[in-house]
Amino acid sequence: MSFIYNIGIHLTHFGLKCASVFNQKIKKGVVGRETTFNTLKENLKPNNKTLWFHCASLGEYEQGLPVFKVLRDHYKNHKVVLSFFSPSGYEIRKNSPIADVVVYLPLDSKKNAKRFLDYVNPELTVFVKYDIWPNFLKELKHRKLQAILISAAFRENQSFFKFYGKPLREALFAFDYIFTQNEASKKLLESINYTNVTVSGDTRFDRVFSQLNIDxxxxxxxxxxxxxxxxxxxxxxxxxxxxxxxxxxxxxxxxxxxxxxxxxxxxxxxxxxxxxxxxxxxxxxxxxxxxxxxxxxxxxxxxxxxxxxxxxxxxxxxxxxxxxxxxxxxxxxxxxxxxxxxxxxxxxxxxxxxxxxxxxxxxxxxxxxxxxxxxxxxxxxxxxxxxxxxxxxxxxxxxxxxxxxxxxxxx
Structure with missing residues (x-):
């Protein structure tokens, strides 16, 4: 199944290349991903201590922001790498003050995962909600780098919980801990024997509540x-x-x-x-x-x-x-x-x-x-x-x- 997944990633790369000719949003993502490794090379040094925050798009960024801010404040001497998959997140938050480097996440191939982590080597990785990339996560686990998933929300019909979802299911076990939005998501994780899980609720509530403290x-x-x-x-x-x-x-x-x-x-x-x-x-x-x-x-x-x-x-x-x-x-x-x-x-x-x-x-x-x-x-x-x-x-x-x-x- 992992072989099929990796073939699918390469087909996705080809499909996005073709679609980018006709779709400006897709084109931004394709072009942006081609610059990721140069951006990392230019902004990170081998001796830098780093944190890595990953969000699928703008909504997940807003969801994770309350946690990102606390981590940014606590790890003052670390460089923060913020990655997005979608242009709607990257284009709006590419100058986010909580990050030192903002990039598109390369497609989830084994080669990209190794190269990305060679540059970033994060002391802590935080994924938000649901954007699960098996090769990146497996490489994190292989390198014994700490990773958590926050504000996770799962549904019974997702691939993680189906007989054919082994690569994605294994990726979940790369997280040291998962914080779910609700009890139902926690029970789904427990049904596949993932037990490092707590119902924390949704960080979006903290995010919007903080709006009351500003002008x-x-x-x-x-x-x-x-x-x-x-x-x-x-x-x-x-x-x-x-x-x-x-x-x-x-x-x-x-x-x-x-x-x-x-x-x-x-x-x-x-x-x-x-x-x-x-x-x-x-x-x-x-x-x-x-x-x-x-x-x-x-x-x-x-x-x-x-x-x-x-x-x-x-x-x-x-x-x-x-x-x-x-x-x-x-x-x-x-x-x-x-x-x-x-x-x-x-x-x-x-x-x-x-x-x-x-x-x-x-x-x-x-x-x-x-x-x-x-x-x-x-x-x-x-x-x-x-x-x-x-x-x-x-x-x-x-x-x-x-x-x-x-x-x-x-x-």
Whole structure:
């Protein structure tokens, strides 16, 4: 089976090369991986002490960041190597202050694993959630280098737990310890006789909870919102945005303000939203030349400020679950104590179902359902406030994963 896996890696390399001709995102990854070893050679010396953090993409980076920060602070004399597999992580966080070197992780061949670890030789390796690379992990184990997996989440239908999943299953045993998000994941690991496991919870709760300790003020958002009720649509896709456009155009209330932060900030998509609106809108990119208080809709055509914008929300909508792209981060608005609306395609996001069960989140499948719950939250202040509080309580009650992990590491 290992032979088949390694053949598959080489076929993947060939497939990505071919696909990169037609897809810019894939091309960035292919080109970026070709520079990895030169980057490591230029920035690391044989006598450097190092830590290695690996994340599949941006979401896993945000998830691991609370732990990364503690390790960065504790190991002040170590160099930190941060690797990503996806361009969406690397391109946004290639200048991350928690790392000395940021690279694309090469494809998981035996040769790449040996060469990578020859350069990095990490005293501690931290993988986040699920990005399991057998050859890299086996090489770590062979060299007796410590590795842990944090915020792990497993499902019964994954290859680790199938008869054909031996290479991936063996890779799990390369981790000295695994910290899972939930009891179900722990039991799945125990079913394959992996016992160095603890339910720590999800480090994302610690990550979003820390947002309350920073300055979240944005003067231009305050100028736009004034004292009006504000509904924020975060990480929206076209299927989400049409719900908002239809609702806004119906002019249910002239006292409402809307902020739309699309996942896709390409100019064509932003223009499409503006063209569909029958009310005055303003873009982030033109905020300095507009009377913000006169606009009904503020469209965020930039990245990096959504978590602060949520602090101005009275009601939040989080995109991704109305279609099939995957629900975006619902914990970010929840920490600010606001009720949240999402689509119904959220089965892979247990925190969403928990917040729905708590009464702080509402899943809708169509325009009518969206209108009904949004109106209920707008016009019933008691419902709005109580629903929001259940969300902030939920976040607070689920923090503590970072402490469990750092206690194990004896920091």
């Amino acid at each position: 979240n003020s944005l003067d231009f958002i305050q100028k736009f919102k004034q004292d009006k009720l504000c509904i924020v649509a975060g990480s929206s896709w076209p299927e989400d945005e049409i719900l908002f456009v239809n609702y806004i155009n119906s002019e249910v209330s002239k006292d409402l303000k809307f902020i739309i932060a699309p996942h896709n900030i390409k100019a064509s998509q932003i223009k499409h939203i503006q063209d569909k609106l029958s009310v005055e809108s303003v873009l982030f990119s033109e905020k300095d030349n507009k009377q913000l208080e006169n606009a009904k809709v503020f469209i965020v055509d930039t990245i990096g400020i959504l978590s602060k914008i949520y602090s101005y929300a009275d009601i939040a909508y989080v995109g991704g679950a109305m279609g099939t792209t995957g629900l975006h981060n619902t914990l970010e608005p929840a920490v600010f104590g606001v009720p949240i609306i999402i689509g119904t395609n959220h089965s892979k996001f247990p925190e969403a179902q928990e917040m729905i069960d708590n009464g702080g989140m509402f899943a809708v499948s169509n325009q009518m359902a969206f209108n009904d719950i949004l109106n209920a939250l707008i016009f019933d202040s008691e419902k709005r406030l109580s629903s929001g509080k259940t969300n902030s309580d939920y976040i607070k009650n689920n923090t503590g994963a970072v402490t469990k992990i750092t206690t194990y590491l004896k920091l």
